[in-house]
Amino acid sequence: MVAIRLEGTGPAIFRQVRVGRGRRPFVLYKLRTMSTGTGDRASHEVSPAHITRVGHILRRTKLDELPQLVNVLRGDMSFVGPRPCLPGQVLLVEERDRRGVYALRPGITGPAQLAGIDMSTPVELAEADAAYLDRIDLAGDLKSMFLTVLGRGSGDAVKTRLTSAARKARLSGIRSAGRQPKWRSRLPSSAALRRSTAPLTSSGRPAAAPAKRNQESGKGTRRALRPVTPPIILTRSRVETGVPSLGS
Numbered sequence: 001m002v003a004i005r006l007e008g009t010g011p012a013i014f015r016q017v018r019v020g021r022g023r024r025p026f027v028l029y030k031l032r033t034m035s036t037g038t039g040d041r042a043s044h045e046v047s048p049a050h051i052t053r054v055g056h057i058l059r060r061t062k063l064d065e066l067p068q069l070v071n072v073l074r075g076d077m078s079f080v081g082p083r084p085c086l087p088g089q090v091l092l093v094e095e096r097d098r099r100g101v102y103a104l105r106p107g108i109t110g111p112a113q114l115a116g117i118d119m120s121t122p123v124e125l126a127e128a129d130a131a132y133l134d135r136i137d138l139a140g141d142l143k144s145m146f147l148t149v150l151g152r153g154s155g156d157a158v159k160t161r162l163t164s165a166a167r168k169a170r171l172s173g174i175r176s177a178g179r180q181p182k183w184r185s186r187l188p189s190s191a192a193l194r195r196s197t198a199p200l201t202s203s204g205r206p207a208a209a210p211a212k213r214n215q216e217s218g219k220g221t222r223r224a225l226r227p228v229t230p231p232i233i234l235t236r237s238r239v240e241t242g243v244p245s246l247g248s
Contacts (some may be wrong), residue, residue, distance in 0.1 A: 003054045010036035013067055018084035019093055021105045026076040028084060029067035033058050040086060044120040062148055068108050080141040081107025082129040085119055092119055095126035101133060109144055114153035 004012040014032040017025050017040075038046060051059070060063040071077040077084070077205025084106035085092050091168055096102055112128035147153065 004052075006031055016040060017087060019087055019102075020084060020108065021078055021102060023093065023097065023102050025087060025200060026084075028072070029070050030079075031058055031064040031067060033064050040088065041085060042089060042119050044118055062109075065108050072108070076105070078105040078107050079109070080104050080144045081110055082132070083107065083110055083113055084121070089119060089122065092122035092125065095122055099126055099130035099133075101126060101129045104129075104133060108152070109148040110246060111140070111144055114144060114147055116153065 010032055012032055014030045014034075016028050017029070018028045020026040033051045034046065035052060038050045055064070068077055072079060081104050082096065082101055085096075087093070110129070111132050112125055115128065117125050117128050120218060
């Protein structure tokens with residue numbers, strides 16, 4: 001609690017109204033893991049930037065749920081059961097009510113949470129809660145509590161996937177800063193592509209590209225070729241060959 005107060009200005013104990021048994025609202029207690037001013041929003045609707053540094057540790061180890069033992073002592077919650085939702089999550093409240101889930105007290109942990117089903121999929125969560133309602137047993141509850149202590153489950157987790165708008169904003173920021181995205185920087189350059197497609201010699205080295213013909217600037221004519229001097233062929237003298245030369 002001291003670390004929470006040192007990191008922020010808000011209270012260490014977080015209080016929030018949730019929907020309980022029989023759809024009656026109650027005040028839920030948690031250790032504060034988000035910055036002040038986040039508002040009454042579900043965890044999957046919150047940006048990871050709102051989670052404090054201490055909050056990341058508390059949420060990963062499930063220690064932020066410890067104050068809910070007060071809710072258990074007051075009779076508002078039980079150790080195992082459906083996770084309580086916000087009154088503003090209308091679809092989840094209706095789906096749970098239609099399946100009779102509100103006959104149970106909400107729990108600190110539950111099978112749906114351990115299975116990774118959070119409140120971003122209200123219909124699927126309500127179905128999982130109804131399945132737990134049909135097969136409640138002490139052994140299963142003890143197993144859920146044991147797995148929760150071990151840190152299993154990812155329900156009520158903050159989503160880290162970027163939305164399409166966030167991806168566009170990040171991409172526009174990269175372009176405005178004059179930088180290329182990472183996937184563009186990993187592409188080979190045009191020079192590397194030319195080297196990879198160049199023909200190879202017998203020694204395995206890239207063959208030299210044929211020289212381009214020069215053209216005069218401003219004119220479409222080619223430069224005149226330098227005249228080639230014919231080779232001088234030296235022959236043996238006719239005297240040496242025994243043939244009389246002219247004028248002898």
